[in-house]
């Protein structure tokens with residue numbers, strides 16, 4: 001592909017990604033994969049270059065851009081080499097006309113930038129939310145130590161390793177052997193807030209495909225019981241094969257029916273030593289990996305997520321045995337989903353208290369701990385540990 005053709009491809013992709021964000025369609029990564037699956041003539045260098053252009057444009061626009069061309073023009077304004085590719089050639093974008101509209105620069109839509117500021121994140125901390133993310137893996141202590149010569153250690157996380165960006169993890173022998181899992185350092189750290197011992201009975205209420213479930217099982221030395229639940233059949237179905245690859249045999253999965261979760265969990269009432277609620281959230285802490293997610297969030301969607309978090313917390317509480325713990329995690333930095341959610345839980349559940357888990361990073365925030373890219377070089381998370389009366 002010529003440089004001009006790459007720019008045209010980036011514009012087409014940005015148009016598709018903007019459309020998907022407006023209509024709740026596929027994620028940017030999926031849109032890009034599908035685009036190139038239909039254009040086999042594009043080589044790996046072309047794909048990489050176009051992908052980088054697309055993501056740079058997504059990162060630079062806080063509000064949803066009017067169209068892909070307006071988004072790419074923002075980059076072209078700061079890059080004469082890119083601007084020169086708007087050359088009107090047959091496969092390239094039309095020449096730049098005077099006064100053409102540009103997408104707005106910024107970190108997030110205005111309402112969200114205000115909510116993040118009200119949650120204590122200044123401009124620099126907000127800007128770090130859309131920087132490129134590192135590639136972290138967790139070493140699975142249930143398998144022989146893998147050989148990862150290019151990996152760097154991560155402070156405070158003996159099982160964490162940072163790989164060179166661009167490493168294709170699922171082609172590494174260590175991955176096939178189940179010795180590593182891709183997991184952001186922050187995600188590994190907040191999982192440590194749930195106290196576990198060998199032989200405990202744990203419920204992972206929002207287990208998804210089991211990223212944190214597998215880490216818990218490894219910390220438990222694969223001894224005890226973990227009940228991994230979710231309402232999403234597709235996500236939960238990915239857990240069993242992952243557990244098998246990781247050598248984890250203590251996990252039982254249970255699909256929950258939304259609205260009927262408590263009935264399906266009646267056999268676990270008051271019996272869990274620990275419950276993990278890795279709640280569905282707005283994901284403001286993971287924009288480094290999904291920067292177009294900030295174009296999808298609306299105040300209405302945020303309100304629905306907050307209501308779901310409240311609901312899931314109230315399902316979790318009765319599962320915990322007296323003196324047991326409930327660990328609440330969100331990968332969001334909005335106070336409505338973190339400290340305010342925990343304060344409301346404590347008001348609804350007299351006798352419960354919080355304690356502060358010792359984590360290798362993060363700072364106290366409300367009744368919990370917050371990690372974020374600017375301060376901790378991790379994705380953004382809020383975690384709180386609640387103790388049952």
Ligand SMILES: C[S@@+](CC[C@H](N)C(=O)[O-])C[C@H]1O[C@@H](n2cnc3c(N)ncnc32)[C@H](O)[C@@H]1O
Nearest residue numbers: 205206207208210211212230231232278279280
């Ligand atoms: C942040 S994700 C979990 C990620 C997972 N723990 C991990 O580490 O990979 C939140 C999950 O909550 C699930 N969920 C949503 N509503 C739920 C409910 N009422 N009960 C249980 N899980 C629910 C979603 O399907 C989603 O998989």
